[in-house]
Structure formats: C-alpha cells, structure tokens
Amino acid sequence: MLQMTNNPVFCAIDRDDIASARALAASLRAEVGGLKFGKEFFAANGPAGVEEAGQGLPLFLDLKLHDIPNTVAGAVRAAAARLRPTLITVHASGGPAMLRAAVEAAAAFGPSRPRIIAVTVLTSLDDADLKAVGFAFDSGDLAERLARLALDCGVDGAVCSPHEIGRLRGACGPDFKLVVPGIRPSNSIADDQKRVMTPEAALAGGADYLVIGRPITAAEDPPAAARAICQALRPAA
Structure with missing residues (x-):
C-alpha cells in the first residue's frame, strides 16, 4: 500500500480505454494525491489494467463490493495481494457480517493493508430516490446509520456526500x-x-479525501485543472 501524501485529491479515472487512461494518469502524476479506478475501468481492463495505468500513485480501488461475506473477503484478499491499494470500497448496506469479513481479510496484510471504506448513500441519490427503493430514512439519517454500523464493524471509514x-x-x-x-x-x-x-x-468541513473526476478529466487541460484545484486547497490543508 502506498501512503497518501498531503494532497487529498484522488482523481477518478472513469473510462474503459486503457491507452487514454494510461496517458491521463501519467499527465496527472505530479498533480494529484492518488488515482481512483472504478467498475467501468475494472470491468474493461481488470487488475492488469490497473497496474498499467496506476503510475505508482496511491490507489483507490472503488469496486463497491456487496455480496455474501465469504465472496467479499475473497475479493478483498485478491485485490490486496496483487494491487496493494490504499483504499477499497464495500457497501455498508451489505451488513455486519460482510463488513467484518472485509476488515478481517484486509487485516491479514498487516501494516500495508488496504483501508476498507464503506459506501453509505450514493451521491446520485436524493431523498425521493431513497423512498422509491424502500428506505424509510432520508439521506442524512441513512448515511449516519450506515457509517455507525461500519465503525462498529471495524471499518476504517466511509464514502459520504459532502453534505453529510x-x-x-x-x-x-x-x-x-x-x-x-x-x-x-x-x-x-x-x-x-x-x-x-x-x-x-x-476539506474545510472535515473531509479526509476528495474524489474528483469530470472537473479534471473532462477539462481541456486536465493537469492544469487538477493543479488549480489542489493549489486552491493548500491554505485549508
């Protein structure tokens, strides 16, 4: 596991083309604190693609694992053994047994273990969306409930909306x-x-890591966009 620098920005490399992802990551190497690879990239390119595009930066493997405990534990072990990510996401809604299994799988790697991060409520969902899928809580209440569950299970942290x-x-x-x-x-x-x-x-409100995608990756000059964002953060960091 590569340790984060004092730069809190993980850039989301959310594309499936390995050549463009590799070029983008290389251009951002000096500008961001780490790289995030999610399901789109991983489904297209697998672990080998992450290794190729990772550029030796701290890695956020955003797979949002959500399955039976044994399966999630196996996925964490496989990812940690090959890719040595700094962070791996699981869904907090997978429940206590699944969360504990993920934590135990990561712990086997000792000090270099990946940190397990629980997804609470996706930022694309609002209260109306949550009601539509059957949740009785608003986004803030649900995020807190799931984060407390994750903490109780030994999880290292949570993904949350800026407003939580x-x-x-x-x-x-x-x-x-x-x-x-x-x-x-x-x-x-x-x-x-x-x-x-x-x-x-x-960042001023208490975030540890910021995940930023399109404002950087869709910019005319991605390195310049990343540089501007990170420079603006320095007084608050």
Whole structure:
C-alpha cells in the first residue's frame, strides 16, 4: 500500500480505454494525491489494467463490493495481494457480517493493508430516490446509520456526500476516514450528482479525501485543472 501524501485529491479515472487512461494518469502524476479506478475501468481492463495505468500513485480501488461475506473477503484478499491499494470500497448496506469479513481479510496484510471504506448513500441519490427503493430514512439519517454500523464493524471509514461530512465526523470521531465524491469546483456543473460541494468547503468541513473526476478529466487541460484545484486547497490543508 502506498501512503497518501498531503494532497487529498484522488482523481477518478472513469473510462474503459486503457491507452487514454494510461496517458491521463501519467499527465496527472505530479498533480494529484492518488488515482481512483472504478467498475467501468475494472470491468474493461481488470487488475492488469490497473497496474498499467496506476503510475505508482496511491490507489483507490472503488469496486463497491456487496455480496455474501465469504465472496467479499475473497475479493478483498485478491485485490490486496496483487494491487496493494490504499483504499477499497464495500457497501455498508451489505451488513455486519460482510463488513467484518472485509476488515478481517484486509487485516491479514498487516501494516500495508488496504483501508476498507464503506459506501453509505450514493451521491446520485436524493431523498425521493431513497423512498422509491424502500428506505424509510432520508439521506442524512441513512448515511449516519450506515457509517455507525461500519465503525462498529471495524471499518476504517466511509464514502459520504459532502453534505453529510459534519454529521458523520460528529458521529464517528476524528479517526474515521471520510472519502467524499460529489466534489465540484465553483465553475463546473453538477452533472448527475445531486448533493455536491466545492473542494475547499468539503476539506474545510472535515473531509479526509476528495474524489474528483469530470472537473479534471473532462477539462481541456486536465493537469492544469487538477493543479488549480489542489493549489486552491493548500491554505485549508
């Protein structure tokens, strides 16, 4: 596992073409703190693609694992053994047994273990969406409930909307890592994210890591966009 620098930005490399992903990652190597690879990239290119495009930066493997405990534990072990990611995501809604299995699988790698991060409520969902799929809680209540569950199971941190940062920090304490997507600089559009915040506000509010994709990767000059974001964060970091 590569340790994070004091740069809190993970850039989301959400594309399936290995050549363009490799080139993009190489161009961002000096500008961001780490790289995030999710399901789109992983489904197209697998572990070998992550190794090729990873550029030796800290790796956030955002697979949002959600299955029976034994399967999730096996996936964590396989990913950790080959890729040595800094962070791996699982869905908190997978339940206590699944969360504990993921934590135990990661612990086998000792000090270099990946940190297990639980996904609470996707930032593309609002309260109406949660009601439509049967949840009785609003997004803030559900995020806190799932984060507390993750903490109780030994999970290292949670993914949450920018709007739940303060609430989860208060509920889970200063050592629980908060990984925050839905980050949009003030000059960018929200795209399909419904609960967003600027990088400066999210970091000042208590986020540990910021996940930023399209404001960097879709920019005319991705390295310059990443540099501008990170420079703006330095007074708050």
